[in-house]
Amino acid sequence: DVKxxxxxxxxxxxxxxxxxxxxxxxxDHENMFWYRxxxxxxxxxIYFSYDVKMKEKGxxxxxxxVSREKKERFSLILESASTNQTSMYLCASRKPGTGVxxxxxxxxxxxxxxxx
Amino acid sequence: GQNxxxxxxxxxxxxxxxxxxxxxxxxxxxxxxxYQQHAGEAPTFLSYNVLDGLEEKxxxxxxxxxxxxxxxxxxxxLQMKDSASYLCAVRDRNNDMRFGAGTRLTVKP
Numbered sequence: 745d746v747k748x749x750x751x752x753x754x755x756x757x758x759x760x761x762x763x764x765x766x767x768x769x770x771x772d773h774e775n776m777f778w779y780r781x782x783x784x785x786x787x788x789x790i791y792f793s794y795d796v797k798m799k800e801k802g803x804x805x806x807x808x809x810v811s812r813e814k815k816e817r818f819s820l821i822l823e824s825a826s827t828n829q830t831s832m833y834l835c836a837s838r839k840p841g842t843g844v845x846x847x848x849x850x851x852x853x854x855x856x857x858x859x860x
Numbered sequence: 861g862q863n864x865x866x867x868x869x870x871x872x873x874x875x876x877x878x879x880x881x882x883x884x885x886x887x888x889x890x891x892x893x894x895y896q897q898h899a900g901e902a903p904t905f906l907s908y909n910v911l912d913g914l915e916e917k918x919x920x921x922x923x924x925x926x927x928x929x930x931x932x933x934x935x936x937x938l939q940m941k942d943s944a945s946y947l948c949a950v951r952d953r954n955n956d957m958r959f960g961a962g963t964r965l966t967v968k969p
Contacts, residue, residue, distance in 0.1 A: 748902070779959075786864070786947070786961035787903075802956075834902070846891055848905035849957060 747771070748852035750835050756858045763822040765855050767835030775838040776818035777849065778802075778810065780831040787834065793818055794840070825859045832856050862886045864960035866948050871966045872938055880933045880946050880963045888953025894922050894933045895947040897962065903947055907933070935965075943967045 751766035769776065775794050779787040779802075789802030791810040799810050807829060811819040818837075822829055833856075836849040863885045872878040884892070891910040895903035909915055909924035909931060921934040935942055945962040952958055 777957075784868070784961055787949075787959040789956065846908045846910065848893060848908065850905070851895075851902035853902045854900075 748835055748837055748850050750833075750852040750855050752855050753853060754856050754858075756860060757822075757825050758860055759825060759827060761822075761825045763825050763857070763859075765820040765822075765833055765835075765857070767818045767820070767837075767852055768816050769818075769835075769837040769850070770816065771837065771839070771850075772815065773837035773850075774815070774840050776812065777836040777838070778808075778818065778820045779834045779836065780804070781834055781854070782831050790820065827859050830857060830859045862952065862958050864948055864950060864958050866946075866960040866963045868961070869964045869966070871968060872935075874938055874940060874967055874969050876938050877934065877936050878938060878965065880935075880948075880965065882931045882933070882948035882960060884929050884931070884948070884950045884958070884960075886950045886952045886958055889926060890951040890953065890955055892922075892924055892931050893949040893951070893957070894920075894931075895949065897945045897947060899944070906946075938967050940967050940969070 748769045777792045778790045793799045793812040809821045834854045835852040838849045866882045894906040897903040907922040914923045919936045924931045945964045947962045948960040950958045
């Protein structure tokens with residue numbers, strides 16, 4: 745079974761702090777993703793990466809950056825945390841498919857981040 | 861714009877059948893996924909449809925009509941453990957996943 749591990753289940757930080765959320769997967773997946781999940785809005789894509797050193801902006805990248813130095817690790821960085829970044833953050837990984845791909849994404853358990 | 865719409869909440873009785881609908885408008889279509897998410901846990905993959913019709917997997921079935929931009933997830937013989945949120949997601953032409961807000965299903969005895 746694919747295992748996607750997020751470093752913290754719960755995190756409380758202060759406005760203006762630099763925050764690091766870590767995600768590690770153990771199935772040698774090329775593709776990794778960071779989402780935030782808010783009530784009534786569903787999962788929204790922040791950033792994704794299709795390979796080491798590669799990163800692409802998702803739908804809501806503002807205020808975030810990412811790092812993919814190793815294939816198994818994808819880090820989300822909040823450069824200067826703000827209260828509107830209080831949310832549930834979910835990391836996912838996926839084996840890339842070809843053509844019409846049916847490879848599902850595998851999710852971590854999430855990090856519930858509160859910014860005070 | 862891109863929209864994935866599904867009901868916010870549903871309630872059903874243990875042992876019954878429930879159908880959760882999903883309609884979508886996306887930039888292209890490369891498959892539709894259903895995920896189950898229990899409170900405080902990761903979403904887990906349930907089913908995938910890329911061609912029209914019904915895909916059955918045990919108590920769960922998923923249906924797709926591409927011409928109507930419509931899918932449903934059918935849960936039979938409901939159990940208390942089926943209480944969870946169910947997420948509909950569409951992969952668009954760029955292979956980006958677009959998620960609905962989720963349907964929170966409550967199963968009552």
